[in-house]
Amino acid sequence: MITQSPLDRREAPPRLPVLRGQSACPLASRHARVAAKLASAQREVLVVSPLSGTPGDPVATFRRIDHANLRRGVRYRVLFPDHARTLAEPARRLGHLARAGAEVRTMPAVPIEALVVDRAVAVLPSGDDLAVLQLPSVVETVTELVERLWPSAVPVIPGDPPQAGGPAARDRELLTLLADGRTDESAAAALGVSVRTVRRMVSSLMNRLGARSRFQAGVKAADRGWLSEGASR
Missing domain, CATH: 1.10.10.10 (Winged helix-like DNA-binding domain superfamily/Winged helix DNA-binding domain)
Structure with missing residues (x-):
């Protein structure tokens, strides 16, 4: 369930439906399915992560596909928390994505971990696994949340990517x-x-x-x- 956005207390973001009774498949098989969906992207991929290091993290797993998609013109919008700018590995990831052509932004807190492919498929962590969801109401809910957070986030400048550590x-x-x-x-x-x-x-x-x-x-x-x-x- 998505919690209320820390930037907008006046109106709670929409809630994801609770999905029950889905059969689990092995993690490797599920990752292969996500990779295939991601590699088939034609228009846009949304990448959202609080960088919590959860075992089923769908954001860190598919970097090679992300860069291949960017090279062939797929639009990427990436949303991370502000602290990603000053931590070594996240700062490198932000810099690589921005230089590759992704639109990268950060905000104080990111309330969800998700991938959305062409507004048709949503990938969410589910314990140690990944949930691959094509139910329109779920995909629309996740996409709507990202669209509401995006204008409040601060862009990462491609020519001046974040650097880890303290200031000089x-x-x-x-x-x-x-x-x-x-x-x-x-x-x-x-x-x-x-x-x-x-x-x-x-x-x-x-x-x-x-x-x-x-x-x-x-x-x-x-x-x-x-x-x-x-x-x-």
Whole structure:
């Protein structure tokens, strides 16, 4: 069952029907079926994951097919949580997908793990297995949830993919200067760089943090402990 979106408390997202009595097939066979469905994609694949590391994770299993699909023009929209931008393996995955042509976005929390192929097939984790569902009401429900989350998520810039780990010393110094209320011009003088360089650094940090504004970037940087001692909170 899908929980309420953390970004929209006013209206609960639709609930998935409870499916009962489905016969299970071996995991390898089910993965082969999913791979075949994914490889047959013609228009669009939606990839959504909270990166919880669940055993039946349908997102991490089919990377080679994903890249083959992107090369032949299938549209990919990928939605991960913000922390994927600063963890080594997820950050690499985001960067590879963005450079390959996928539209990649992140948001504070992703409430579901799913693949949707051509709005006709939904793949959801089911314990240690995968559920491959073609019931229109289920596929439409998952797709509708993704469509409602997508506009609120922050794009990953293909030319400036996220990097794992904490910020470099100069980036940390810039964050501290901005948190203390410095202008771009003042920060540039303190760092010994041009104003253009400062603005490029700010843009890169916002992308890395998954922030839509400088204020949001400052809040997220503080939450991660990226501000030097003595910076304004």
